[in-house]
Amino acid sequence: MTRSMAMTGEMLTVGQVAESLGVTVRTLHHYDEIGLVVPSERSRAGYRLYTEEDLRRLQHVVVYRRLGLPLERIGEMLADDAGATIVQHLRRQRETVTTRVAELTELVTAIDRALEAEMNDHRITREEQRELFGDTFDDSYAQEAEERWGGTEAWEQSQRRARSYDEAQWQQIKDEGDAVNARYVELMGSGVPAASTEAMDVAEEARQQICRWFYDCPREMHAGIAAMYVSDPRFRKTYEDVHEGLAQYVHDAVVANAARG
Numbered sequence: 001m002t003r004s005m006a007m008t009g010e011m012l013t014v015g016q017v018a019e020s021l022g023v024t025v026r027t028l029h030h031y032d033e034i035g036l037v038v039p040s041e042r043s044r045a046g047y048r049l050y051t052e053e054d055l056r057r058l059q060h061v062v063v064y065r066r067l068g069l070p071l072e073r074i075g076e077m078l079a080d081d082a083g084a085t086i087v088q089h090l091r092r093q094r095e096t097v098t099t100r101v102a103e104l105t106e107l108v109t110a111i112d113r114a115l116e117a118e119m120n121d122h123r124i125t126r127e128e129q130r131e132l133f134g135d136t137f138d139d140s141y142a143q144e145a146e147e148r149w150g151g152t153e154a155w156e157q158s159q160r161r162a163r164s165y166d167e168a169q170w171q172q173i174k175d176e177g178d179a180v181n182a183r184y185v186e187l188m189g190s191g192v193p194a195a196s197t198e199a200m201d202v203a204e205e206a207r208q209q210i211c212r213w214f215y216d217c218p219r220e221m222h223a224g225i226a227a228m229y230v231s232d233p234r235f236r237k238t239y240e241d242v243h244e245g246l247a248q249y250v251h252d253a254v255v256a257n258a259a260r261g
Contacts, residue, residue, distance in 0.1 A: 011041055011049040021062055028058075036075050037061055056086060063093050067100065157215040165213075173213055180206045184250055185243045194252035203250070203257040219258035226254035 018025045031037040032048065037058045039048035050058070057078065064074045165173070183202045192198050203222075210217040217225075228235045229247045239247035 011051055012055065013043075014039070014048050014050075017050050017055065017058065021058065023062060031058070031061065031071075034071065034075075036071060036078075060089050060093075067093070067096050153215075161214055173209075176209050177206075180209065181239075181242050181246070184246060184253070188243065188245065188249050194249045195256040199249070199253040200257040200260060203253040206250075206254070207257070223255050223258040226251045229254075 012020065014025050014028050017023075018028055028037070032039065037054060040051045040054050041049040043049055060078065061071075061074055064077070065071070069077075180202060183205075184199070187196070187199050187202065207217055207219065207222045210222070229239060229251045230236060236247040239250055
């Protein structure tokens with residue numbers, strides 16, 4: 001049995017209507033109970049029978065439900081537009097569907113943009129950091145730093161920023177650090193004292209790099225960090241591998257820069 005049967009004047013049972021429109025018998029019974037779509041006829045055995053007009057009303061209900069309208073609102077619409085023609089209902093439904101399609105299209109576009117941004121904004125992994133920074137990268141540094149400063153505002157700020165950087169940004173951080181060290185080495189090779197204005201300016205640039213990339217680093221804090229350059233063998237080695245005596249030179253330049261305020 002199909003919809004065409006009702007359109008030719010043959011009335012349909014609940015089961016036939018359910019199969020024809022893809023709804024459940026339980027749903028049809030519910031529509032009947034709340035007065036939304038009530039079968040106009042009964043068989044001799046007392047079974048509900050849907051007429052052509054009943055089926056048309058039910059089709060409107062099914063479409064409006066699929067558009068997300070609540071049953072109460074659908075009932076109001078059908079009551080208010082009791083004299084509306086099928087064409088008027090179909091035009092209204094088409095307008096609603098078209099609006100919904102436009103909204104969903106915009107949503108898909110927004111999701112695609114977010115997905116593209118996420119895929120392009122690749123976050124560097126520990127392995128990639130190690131490859132980038134070479135022997136100077138050591139996980140134990142991060143572990144020790146967390147033990148010393150974990151929970152502080154500077155630590156949280158540093159972790160938050162670091163998590164957002166991609167490989168290109170980490171490369172820039174490395175390049176800037178290498179450039180600072182190269183200037184230190186140049187000054188040392190020229191015999192310029194660590195407490196000179198030139199060396200202190202390099203120390204200030206190093207401090208600004210920390211502020212720019214990781215966390216707010218006052219001069220006093222920077223001096224405290226520089227103390228590890230000479231007291232911690234690992235940090236000392238990092239600078240000594242660049243140039244002999246560089247750890248002490250950098251420490252002295254940072255302390256001098258902190259003292260000049």
